[in-house]
Amino acid sequence: MSDTSRLRLGVNIDHVATVRNARGGDYPDPLRAAKIAEAAGADGITAHLREDRRHISDKDIDGLMEVLSVPLNFEMAATQEMQQIALRHKPHAVCIVPERREERTTEGGLEVAREENQLAHFIAPLRDAGCRVSIFIAADQRQIEAAHRIGAEVIELHTGAYCDAHAEGRFEERDAHLEALREMSAFAHGLGLEVHAGHGLNYETVQPVAAFPEVMELNIGHFLIGESIFRGLEPAVLEMRRLMDEARAE
Numbered sequence: 001m002s003d004t005s006r007l008r009l010g011v012n013i014d015h016v017a018t019v020r021n022a023r024g025g026d027y028p029d030p031l032r033a034a035k036i037a038e039a040a041g042a043d044g045i046t047a048h049l050r051e052d053r054r055h056i057s058d059k060d061i062d063g064l065m066e067v068l069s070v071p072l073n074f075e076m077a078a079t080q081e082m083q084q085i086a087l088r089h090k091p092h093a094v095c096i097v098p099e100r101r102e103e104r105t106t107e108g109g110l111e112v113a114r115e116e117n118q119l120a121h122f123i124a125p126l127r128d129a130g131c132r133v134s135i136f137i138a139a140d141q142r143q144i145e146a147a148h149r150i151g152a153e154v155i156e157l158h159t160g161a162y163c164d165a166h167a168e169g170r171f172e173e174r175d176a177h178l179e180a181l182r183e184m185s186a187f188a189h190g191l192g193l194e195v196h197a198g199h200g201l202n203y204e205t206v207q208p209v210a211a212f213p214e215v216m217e218l219n220i221g222h223f224l225i226g227e228s229i230f231r232g233l234e235p236a237v238l239e240m241r242r243l244m245d246e247a248r249a250e
């Protein structure tokens, strides 16, 4: 089992592409953002190629595969089109996420338990191609057991509900979500799964999750890209790294 001391930070650069696409040109370039994040200590870059291509484009994925020195975590829906793209690029990691066209962001975790056979067939060629397959799920024992059964090596726990409850001042609910994340991180780790977490994390919410010893990687995007407007991307990433290390050291 992997070393539990070092918590990795994956920086999600999707929303650099959101800003670029608002004007339809080439600026700002997500590849440039990825290189800055890398220089600031990101351990990986995460990008979600959505079916509707609302932010990251196919060309961005080509470019990221070419320029990155750190691993690319390619987030994608479980569709044939995305599987073909992943098999062509063979990124270090593939994270399977649910996708609905009308949603603003990835709203829930994947229903692995309901689609077990289908997903097992879907991820097998990705694993055979050497990609580490991660499944984005809620902190729910049934989903974790199903992810384990289908042969995923990694699960990423959805921290969105925890972060939303914090932002909206529903603190009892927030603490209950945090407790579920804590218990389910330990449960998944006990099954031999590598545990990642992400969605909605910011400077206020990152530390309690970073403190779980079983969590090996956090994937953070929207807040960091937003914060970079005010302090620049490099300082924004450095501060996140500092908070993660501080939480881990305690």
Ligand code: PXP
Pocket (backbone or CB within 6 Å): 012, 014, 048, 075, 095, 097, 105, 106, 136, 156, 197, 198, 199, 200, 201, 219, 220, 221, 222, 223
């Ligand atoms: N992890 C997964 C699986 C995601 O789908 C996303 C959003 O694309 C993130 C992490 C990052 O979430 P956020 O942009 O809210 O930090």
